[in-house]
Amino acid sequence: MLAYIIRRVGQSALVLLIVGLVAFSMFRFVGDPIDNMLGQERTVEDIERLRAQLGLDQPFVVQYYKFLEGAVQGNFGVSYRQGRPVAEILLERAPATLELAMVSGVLAILFGIALGVFTAIRRDGVFANVIMSASLIGVSLPTFLIGILLIYLFSVELGWLPSFGRGETVDLGGWSTGFLTESGLKALILPSITLGLYQMTLIMRLVRSEMLEVLRQDYIRFARARGLRDRAVNFRHALKNTMVPVITVIGLQLGAIIAFAIITETVFQWPGVGLLFINAIQFVDIPVMAAYLMLISVMFVGINLLVDILYFFIDPRLRADRSGGH
Amino acid sequence: MSDFPIPVKPKSRLRIALDSDLFYTFRRSPVAMVSAVVVLVLVLSAVLAPLIAPTNPFNPASLNLMNGFTPPMTPNAFTGESFFMGTDDQGRDVFSTILYGMRISLFVGVAAVFFAMVLGITLGLISGYVGGWTETIIMRTADVQLTFPSILVAMLIFGIAKGVTPVEYRDQMAIWVLILAIGLSDWVQFARVVRGATLVEKNKEYVQAARLIGRTPGAIMLRHILPNVLSPVLVIATISLALAIIAEATLSFLGVGAPPTQPSLGTLIRIGQGFLFSGEWWILLFPAVTLLALALSVNLLGDWLRDALNPRLR
Numbered sequence: 001m002l003a004y005i006i007r008r009v010g011q012s013a014l015v016l017l018i019v020g021l022v023a024f025s026m027f028r029f030v031g032d033p034i035d036n037m038l039g040q041e042r043t044v045e046d047i048e049r050l051r052a053q054l055g056l057d058q059p060f061v062v063q064y065y066k067f068l069e070g071a072v073q074g075n076f077g078v079s080y081r082q083g084r085p086v087a088e089i090l091l092e093r094a095p096a097t098l099e100l101a102m103v104s105g106v107l108a109i110l111f112g113i114a115l116g117v118f119t120a121i122r123r124d125g126v127f128a129n130v131i132m133s134a135s136l137i138g139v140s141l142p143t144f145l146i147g148i149l150l151i152y153l154f155s156v157e158l159g160w161l162p163s164f165g166r167g168e169t170v171d172l173g174g175w176s177t178g179f180l181t182e183s184g185l186k187a188l189i190l191p192s193i194t195l196g197l198y199q200m201t202l203i204m205r206l207v208r209s210e211m212l213e214v215l216r217q218d219y220i221r222f223a224r225a226r227g228l229r230d231r232a233v234n235f236r237h238a239l240k241n242t243m244v245p246v247i248t249v250i251g252l253q254l255g256a257i258i259a260f261a262i263i264t265e266t267v268f269q270w271p272g273v274g275l276l277f278i279n280a281i282q283f284v285d286i287p288v289m290a291a292y293l294m295l296i297s298v299m300f301v302g303i304n305l306l307v308d309i310l311y312f313f314i315d316p317r318l319r320a321d322r323s324g325g326h
Numbered sequence: 327m328s329d330f331p332i333p334v335k336p337k338s339r340l341r342i343a344l345d346s347d348l349f350y351t352f353r354r355s356p357v358a359m360v361s362a363v364v365v366l367v368l369v370l371s372a373v374l375a376p377l378i379a380p381t382n383p384f385n386p387a388s389l390n391l392m393n394g395f396t397p398p399m400t401p402n403a404f405t406g407e408s409f410f411m412g413t414d415d416q417g418r419d420v421f422s423t424i425l426y427g428m429r430i431s432l433f434v435g436v437a438a439v440f441f442a443m444v445l446g447i448t449l450g451l452i453s454g455y456v457g458g459w460t461e462t463i464i465m466r467t468a469d470v471q472l473t474f475p476s477i478l479v480a481m482l483i484f485g486i487a488k489g490v491t492p493v494e495y496r497d498q499m500a501i502w503v504l505i506l507a508i509g510l511s512d513w514v515q516f517a518r519v520v521r522g523a524t525l526v527e528k529n530k531e532y533v534q535a536a537r538l539i540g541r542t543p544g545a546i547m548l549r550h551i552l553p554n555v556l557s558p559v560l561v562i563a564t565i566s567l568a569l570a571i572i573a574e575a576t577l578s579f580l581g582v583g584a585p586p587t588q589p590s591l592g593t594l595i596r597i598g599q600g601f602l603f604s605g606e607w608w609i610l611l612f613p614a615v616t617l618l619a620l621a622l623s624v625n626l627l628g629d630w631l632r633d634a635l636n637p638r639l640r
Contacts, residue, residue: 015470026486140622142572144579145614148599156603163603259478266580267599281485281582289485300473 008308012301017068019297023290024067027077076291081283086291090273095175096166097265097272101257103188104196108257109250112200113239116207120215121234132208135201143260147194147267154190162187164269195264199253206249210242244311251307255300351634358630361623368620372428379422384587398608412608414597420608423594424616430590431620434504435571441509442570443563446516451547451555453517454524465521468514477573479511484582497585504583508573515562523555557635564628568621575617591617 058066070076076086119128138146155163167183169176178184214220215238223233262274269275273292280288343349352358371378398412398420411420453461471479484507491499527533528551536546577583578592579599586593591613598610 015473018470026489140625141618142576142621144576144595145618148595148602148610148614152602152607256475259475262478262481263576263580277481278580278582281481281488284485284489286489289482293482296478297474304473 005309008305012305015301016297019293019301020068020071021064023071023293024064026286026290026293027067028063071291071294076294077287079280079285079288081280081285081288086287089276089288090291090295093271093273093276095177096270097258097261097274099178100188100191100195100264100270100272101254101261103192104199105254105257107192108196108199108203108253112203113207113246115200116204117211117234117239119204120208120211123212131204135204138197138201143194143198143263144267146197147190147264150190150194151267161190163190166271191264191268191270194267195257195261198260199257202253203246203250207242207246210245211238214238214241247310248307251303251310255296255303258299259296348634352630355630357626361626361630364619364623365627368428368616368623369432371425372432375422375425375429379419379425381419381422383418383423383426397606411612412606414606414609415601420612423589424591424613427589427591427594427613428616428620430501430584430588431571431574431592431617434501434508434574434584434590435567437505438508438512438570438574439563439566441505442512442566443516443559445509446513447520447552447559449513450517450520451524451551454521455528455543455547455551461521464517468517471511472514476511476569477576480507480573480577481580481582483507483510484577488582497587500583500585501588504574504577507577508570511573512566512570515566516559519558519562520555523558524551527551527554561628561632561635564624564631568625568628571617571624572621575621591620 074087076090078084079086079089082089115131119131122128141149151163154161162183165187166178167185167187168181169178169184170180178188220233220237223237228237258274261270261272262277264270265272265274266278273295276288277292279285280292337345352362376382396413411424413419414423449464453464484503487499487503487506488496491503524547533546533550536550541550574583574590575592575595578590579596581596584590584593586597589597594613595610595617598606598613601607601609
């Protein structure tokens with residue numbers, strides 16, 4: 001098991017090194033950084049000086065090493081567009097995205113599991129069938145159209161909820177939170193539904209099919225024969241055993257939520273990291289793009305690794321299977 | 327064995343197609359038939375846009391600013407002209423912009439999937455047939471790429487490609503960059519499936535026979551293995567097409583795709599969103615519904631094809 005974990009950590013580190021190489025190459029070769037930093041009036045000496053100062057006269061490998069060293073310390077250079085350190089901008093924007101992702105994640109998990117269990121238990125119920133059909137639409141509607149639809153319903157027609165921005169935020173020592181004001185909470189509702197809906201349907205369908213599979217097993221029939229209550233059978237016996245694949249998917253979807261936040265944030269003009277990234281692409285702000293790439297890869301690779309390792313602790317069967325080879 | 331072949335009237339190709347199992351399941355599935363009709367109508371109207379569209383929305387001479395914001399099916403207060411789906415802020419006929427927009431959406435979608443398919447099949451064949459280090463490198467790259475959502479990969483590629491193209495060509499190149507970005511973000515599935523099938527096929531006797539008579543590896547891969555691994559590829563291609571159309575619309579909606587000078591359905595929705603609050607709903611609604619109809623019917627068609635060609639893939 002230890003060997004497996006070590007190998008997985010090694011693979012993850014390799015992936016991060018490669019992503020770092022991509023990010024660094026973007027820095028180095030897409031557009032000339034010197035061009036971007038010096039204005040029209042520049043002399044050859046200026047260029048030489050800046051080149052030496054930025055270390056661009058050194059060998060490629062040395063530059064790459066320095067880039068990684070900086071990235072590890074949270075130094076991603078200066079944004080071409082805003083003229084401020086990228087790390088500073090990212091830190092400023094991070095709370096908005098994290099709060100949004102957290103709320104949508106919680107919504108998706110709670111409703112996803114609850115609806116999944118419900119539709120599995122009442123397999124032939126009318127309401128369960130309505131939910132299943134609705135979820136099909138939820139999967140095939142593109143995220144941005146869901147956002148627009150919600151804005152149209154709740155902001156334009158009903159006028160209940162704001163259609164853009166975070167509302168008022170409270171600054172808690174560098175972390176600006178929208179949880180503490182009424183307008184902040186109201187502003188969270190539509191974006192978090194938009195962002196969480198896809199993940200919710202995914203979790204729901206997965207829980208449903210896993211539950212149906214488990215409910216067919218002998219031990220469930222035996223539990224019922226023992227006269228246990230429905231609630232105990234459904235939740236203690238059945239739901240518990242569906243959790244391994246569900247936790248995997250939830251783990252992997254966590255990263256996806258942050259990535260898909262790009263779309264939701266653009267629809268709702270939510271001042272988070274995703275909107276920053278889209279603007280960076282529009283204006284070819286390479287340092288911001290590279291930093292976002294690095295950050296999101298660390299997250300994705302980290303989550304993947306964690307999920308893989310978690311398997312061993314959640315499901316004892318895997319430990320027995322895998323200890324031999326693989 | 328008789329030397330005289332029994333005279334049978336050769337079946338026409340159409341007859342063969344109509345008698346096939348595939349067509350039989352097609353006729354048995356109302357969903358597939360409806361989707362096929364919708365796809366056919368949409369594709370035809372996109373291809374024939376210059377003939378069908380009442381106006382050419384990209385010819386400034388045909389536009390009249392006085393026609394701006396005409397609601398659908400109502401005569402304009404100033405000019406008295408009436409438009410099937412209304413007009414946008416510049417007096418462009420929404421119906422015509424949708425027809426032309428669908429051309430861009432479909433072109434980008436089809437070209438991107440084709441690109442992904444060719445790339446994926448090539449790499450899949452090579453890694454399955456050659457094996458060794460080549461395989462390790464190709465499939466590891468695929469694994470790494472698969473950890474990231476493909477829309478994110480497409481955005482990054484779009485951003486990098488935009489950075490590399492000189493400023494004055496960026497709008498012209500946007501469509502091609504989009505195809506490259508979506509195609510590169512989508513090859514992995516093709517490569518995986520083709521590699522898996524190749525691994526099975528390459529040990530079969532016909533491949534050994536081909537090797538024995540001295541055919542080159544390239545010829546064996548292309549002429550012998552490829553035809554036998556194509557049917558799952560067809561299914562993936564159809565489903566990929568729906569995803570590519572949505573990916574293109576998403577990117578264009580976010581403003582990192584088709585430029586306003588060559589609007590796709592996504593760009594039109596982006597433009598329409600600006601008029602959501604002022605009550606001009608038709609500028610947004612019609613492109614959105616068209617996109618949905620297109621993506622959904624291609625998707626359903628793909629689902630049907632998957633079940634029809636290989637029930638085990640379910």
